[in-house]
Amino acid sequence: MKFNGETATAFADDDEDGDCVEKEDDLILIKSPVSPPQPKRIVVGYALTSKKRQSFLQPKLLDLARNKGIVFVAIDVKQPLSDQGPFDVVLHKLTGKEWGHIIEDYRQKNPNVIVLDPPDSIKHVSNRQSMLQDVADLNLPDCYGTVTVPRQLVFTKDPLSLPDEVTKAGLKLPLVAKPLVVDGTAKSHELFLAYDKFSLAKLEPPLVLQEFVNHGGVLFKVYIVGEFIQVVRRFSLPDVCKRELSKFAGVFRFPRVSCASASADGADLDPSVAELPPTPLLDMLARELRNRLGLQLFNVDIIREYGAKDLYYVIDINYFPGYGKMPGYEHMITDFLLSLGERKHKKELLS
Structure with a gap:
């Protein structure tokens, strides 16, 4: 008899604790239920103004994200970005040429990290x-x-x-x-x-x-x-x-x-x-x-x-508008971040 689902057992019953009891002749084996694989944690580094942090990172978003394995980590703009993380996603809405150069350099050196969004693209819609x-x-x-x-x-x-x-x-x-x-x-x-x-x-x-x-x-x-x-x-x-x-x-x-x-x-x-x-x-x-x-x-x-x-x-x-004003925004944002984490994982497997 083999385990891990390779061959079928003679018959199986459930004991009162919910464990699976397998019987074959006089041999009784007790197996605990297999735990489902835990989702990979997604780390989101954010660089936002204090006003944007307050409106976007509301408790309802943070609680739902935590339950889905998403962690938000503040980026220290006074420290080199390359020394922080590692991040799966970088979320930012800061202005200025210096920050634009920093985030673009980081994006080029970390192609597997998903940066939301490219500085040049953001600049395009500022006009x-x-x-x-x-x-x-x-x-x-x-x-x-x-x-x-x-x-x-x-x-x-x-x-x-x-x-x-x-x-x-x-x-x-x-x-x-x-x-x-x-x-x-x-x-x-x-x-x-x-x-x-x-x-x-x-x-x-x-x-x-x-x-x-x-x-x-x-x-x-x-x-x-x-x-x-x-x-x-x-x-x-x-x-x-x-x-x-x-x-x-x-x-x-x-x-x-x-x-x-x-x-x-x-x-x-x-x-x-x-x-x-x-x-x-x-x-x-x-x-x-x-x-x-x-x-x-x-x-x-x-x-x-x-x-x-x-x-x-x-x-x-x-x-990057005021998503926090939108009803149920936390579900939309977390589902999106989960899809980005999955995309990053696939990119890493192919690289």
Whole structure:
């Protein structure tokens, strides 16, 4: 008789303790249940601002991660990164050229470690001109709807010449003005709504000007974590009618519009406004942007033109957004990290 499942025993019963009792003639063998293999621990080194640590590394995420064998370890930015770890994944959102050089050098020297995300890719979406150009260049099938970007103008010159530049570009009022550079500060997420072109001279370049699109006052935040996608509704700027254009003048400043407190999920909304974009459309958009941007952690702000059921505009892309504001984010993040740990293990076996 052989053990470890190589040959069958004569017969088997379970004793009252749950151990398997095998009997053959007068020989009785007691085997304890085989414990399942323990999952390999995944070590995630993180370099985040204190604000991002507080919003992202919430107790509910840390508890679930610990139960799944994921450990978060703080990176000491004052010490050489190569002396720390070893890490399976490096998660970072710090700014500055020096940090960019450090993380890129580490990424090159440790090809099996998964770095979220490459500094050059992050830099690409810190500029609203380059981030939306990737969307404009997409050629998605339109069977589920059309995805595009609003007509826009990038302006970096003397603000006094801005009204003339708007006229030359043929942009229609009202216009949404946003800072060109997204640097993680609250100011970089401010926006202004201009009802007349002459008041634009009061703004401070560099700016991106976008034609305002009526969208029922609701935008869709599409959170992307690798191949995982989740969509939430947020209240946005209200629609603007033509009568208002004749009544109002000037530039109106708005703080960050689509914060968690402005959630429109569960609100009593017109179904034509509240209906989420089709899942196949979002899947295609997320896949194409992941490939073009070279990013795993980002979100896309989308609006649907009011009265046009299948015409969507991407108005912003944010790197490593506030996932902690998203319901159930901890499950999405931990599942993603587990998939990265599995990918790293496979890479090591092949190398």
